[in-house]
Amino acid sequence: MTDLPIDQGTRVTLNFALTFPDGEVIDSTFDKQPATLEIGDENLPENFEAYLMGLKAGDREVFEVPPEKAFGQHNPSNVQTFKRHEFSADMVLEPGVMISFADARQSELPGVVSRVEGDQVDVDFNHPLAGRTLMFEVEIIDVEPVSTAH
Template sequence: MKQVKEGDVVKVHYTGKLVNGEQFDSSVGREPLEFTVGAGQMIKGFDDAMPGMNLGEKKTINIAPEDGYGPRSEEAIIEFPKENVPADMVLEPGMPLTLSNQAGQPVPVIVVEVKEDIIILDANHFLAGQELIFDIELVEIAE
């Protein structure tokens, strides 16, 4: 039986959950996820779990924050001048926004707090600092 090795293009079905059981993503009911093993297209813990898997195999993996989306960073908490927000825009804690970085690339952020002159924003990935659990099923190894 063929086993996955680094450089293989694979298709997997997956369900991602937090330690408390809350599901944050799944390919079930959609097309399987396709990626090249070891090419850095996936978080490290997911990528590292693939070599040695057999076609049709299912496994559950636990991924520590450092092999997932990294630890939460205080540097990703941003104070944004309220004057840079359109006056008619109502901001509330928990609201998602998209800013642009210096290169013009979109940066998703969450409103943490709205003060008189500034808005506190969190640019951490929503899964940063979280231990992740993935149920993976290998459905194809490309020839």
């Protein structure tokens, strides 16, 4: 157990929970194995990493994360309208169904059907948590320099 504060170049073992302010759990490691990540490895969005900076092993904190620091505000221009015939005939299209699209770089881009009306299908490409305030609870178990060999 070290007294090393979390910063760039550290490997962190932690438990975390992401919840809505009403307590609904989105994701949590508290009931599973703790997560280990390197600061800057993009396992955790940069804005969430910023909350960890300076914490040490043994620290436990809860942060309220506004949409701007979480997954952004809901952007109406990220909702696209498609024609029904652009989807395979056997595809279930109803609100809440997630569909995976390929973007211009052939990366996977998930979208959620938000509305189906006649021949029009609206697909929302906003992050499902966009526009939401989240609670980010962390328990820091260990902090070590990345260069340490195991």
